Every structure is written in structure tokens, then in C-alpha cells.
Amino acid sequence: MEFARPLPSYLVQRYHGWKATTYSENKAWYKRLATEGQRPRAMVISCCDSRVHVTSIFGADQGEFFIHRNIANLVPPYEQDDARHGTSAAIEYAVTALKVAHLIVLGHSQCGGVQGCIDMCKGNAPQLEAKESFVGRWMDVLKPKFETVAGIEDSAEQARQFERQAVVASLENLMTFPFVESAVKEGELSLHGLWTDIGEGGLECYDPATGKFHEV
Template sequence: MHRVRPLPNYLVQRYHGWKATGYADNKAWYRRLASDGQHPRAMVIACCDSRVNVISIFGADQGEFFIHRNIANLVPPFQPDGDHHGTSAAVEYAVQVLKVSNLMVLGHSGCGGIQGCIDMCKGHAPELEDKGSFVGRWMDILRPRFESVRDIADDKEQAREMEKQAVVTSLQNLMTFPWIEEKVNAGELTLHGLWNDIGEGSLENYSPESGAFHPV
């Protein structure tokens, strides 16, 4: 561990600034969060993309959202095979332990993971085809969906549709978890599919009735 280094100075300065202002002004609230534990209203499965700020989009407070982030906001299907499943573990904890009542999958525009999947499907990303690529094997979850967007000529529109397919894929895979299906059917848990246009600041909601995304 000798290669581990202290934080960069700019992050240290930002921390001290937050401790002197944001924390100091809300000290009682933070201490209550620490003593009472977490009771989030919802879980959000979002992309790792640094431009997607879940807290800002929804104006959420600390303790309100249980957030899990991964490449392209994907959820794998239920597969209790004994291997490591970080996303599945996060979903299990949120639903079974924290008992969230809402579970949101949030996709976004300009997703690099989605573009990588498209490039793989078109034969333009041999590095992702390598079985040793963690990103490539993760994006295999979405790969079958390329057939639904293959004929879209405009690259930008094709990417956007694939981003939305990622949200739908995750929603469908969530329903393969027995305890999620049970809670959804009992009215104890609601699933939501969302797509955010980063540049426009817009948010769209998936409608299973129409099979399309509509502005919120």
C-alpha cells in the first residue's frame, strides 16, 4: 500500500470549506443522520458518468436516496451463481433491508458505455471484444438490444435510442428478481425508468403502455 498518496490539495481545501460551511450550518442534521441510520425513500441506479448529478437533478437531501452507479446504469438478470454481483447486492440491500418504495433507473445522453456497446456490435471495438475486458463483458447485458436500433441511420439518434433501451433492459431484468416481482405485484415497490438529456437538462419517463419515453 506504499503507493497510496494523500489527497490532492484542491480536494483538501474543498473539504475544509465544506466542513466550515455546509457541515457547520447543518451539524444537527448530520448528527441525526449518523445516529438514526438511513431511511431512504428511493433507490436510484445511475451511470458512473461524472456529469450525471442525481442529487442535483432531484434536489435531494442527504439520506433521501440510496444511489448505486455503474457503467451505463445496467442491471443484470437475477443470477444467484455465487459470483460477485455488486449491482445485484445493492438492489437486494435497498429492497430487502432498507425497504425503499421506489426504484429508479436513470439513463442519460452521451453515454460512453452505450457507445462502446454500439461500437462492439458494429465490429469497431476489438478491445471490448476481448474476454478480459470488464467493460465489454458488462455491456454484453445490453448487446442483444442492438437489433432494435440497428437500422437507425443517424448516429446520434441511434445512440439515444440505445441509451433508452438500456433503461428498459434494466427494468425488465429487475423484474427477474423474485422478491422485486413480489413487492411490485403487492404494490409495495414501484419501478421507474428515466432518461436525462445532460445538455438540455430535460428528463423523460418511460411509459410501458406506449413503450416510449415522454417528458416529465
């Protein structure tokens, strides 16, 4: 493969620093994870955004979370076709093979994917409307929820509320998966919707009884 290049030197240095400190000090734990396999209690579906650091937010160690990241932390509806469903495959593995007890959808402030969806809904993103746009077609999952925030005039507040709606949409779509619905109804799995403010470090949890997000 002629296009693959050596790892950047700063990443090589960071790796050696990790191997000499964190790994060296916890070698027995890492070897146990390798030999006994993973037993995460929770799966987290979060955004690809580099500012969202799931393990740091919850102070989690290796082996605690089964993490899947995608644009705008979206879960598409359950579908069976010939397409490749990375998010759906991760959910299936977490629920049916790993038997996680909790499935968490984590949204966040200043989400570029959500803003892109807003721009599409307002007719301001022709590049995302193009058939060949992977991001645009992925954000089609969220477009039906725009009507819930269309009347908000303040653009910043509209975006923040739509980010929360992205979490709600994913929770709703999770229940279209037969194995998720079954696990939830049997009391083997619980679903959780969260939204975090990157700048303030805040965390909100979705309350289905009120349909609103409340501070944790």
C-alpha cells in the same frame, strides 16, 4: 500500502470548505442521520458518468436517495453463482433491508458505455470484445437490445435511442429478481425508468403503456 498517496490539495481544500459551511450549518441533521440511520424512500441506479449528478437533478439532501452507479446504469439479470454481483447486492439491500418505495433507473445522453456497446455490435471495438475486458463483458448485458435500434441510420439518434433501451433492459432485468417482483406485485415497490439530456437539462420518463419515453 505503499501505493496509496495523500489526498490532492484541491480536494482537501474543498472538504474543509464543506465542513465549515454546509456541515456546520446542518450539523444537527447530519448527527441525526448518523444516530437514527438511513431511511431513503428511493433507490437510484445511474451511470458512473461524472456529468450525471442525481442529487442535483432532484434537489435531494443526504439521506433521501440510496444511489448505485455503474457503467451505463445497467441491471444484469438475476443470477445465483459464485461471481461477485455488486449491482445485485445493492438492489437486494435497498429492497429487502431499506424497504425503498421507489426504484429508479436513470439513463443519460452521450453515454460512453452505450456507445461502446454500439461499437461492439458493429464490430468496431475489438478491445471490448476481448475476454479480459471488464467493460465489454458488462456491456454484454445490453447487446441483445441492439436489434431494436439497428435500423436507425443516423448515428446520433441511434445512440440516443439505445441509451433509452439501456433503461428498458434494466427495468426488465429488475423483474427477474424474486424479491423485486414480489415487492412490485404486493404494491410495496414501484419501478421507474428515466433518461436525462445532459446538455439541455431535459428529463424523460418511460411509459410502459406506449413503450416510449415522454418529457416529465
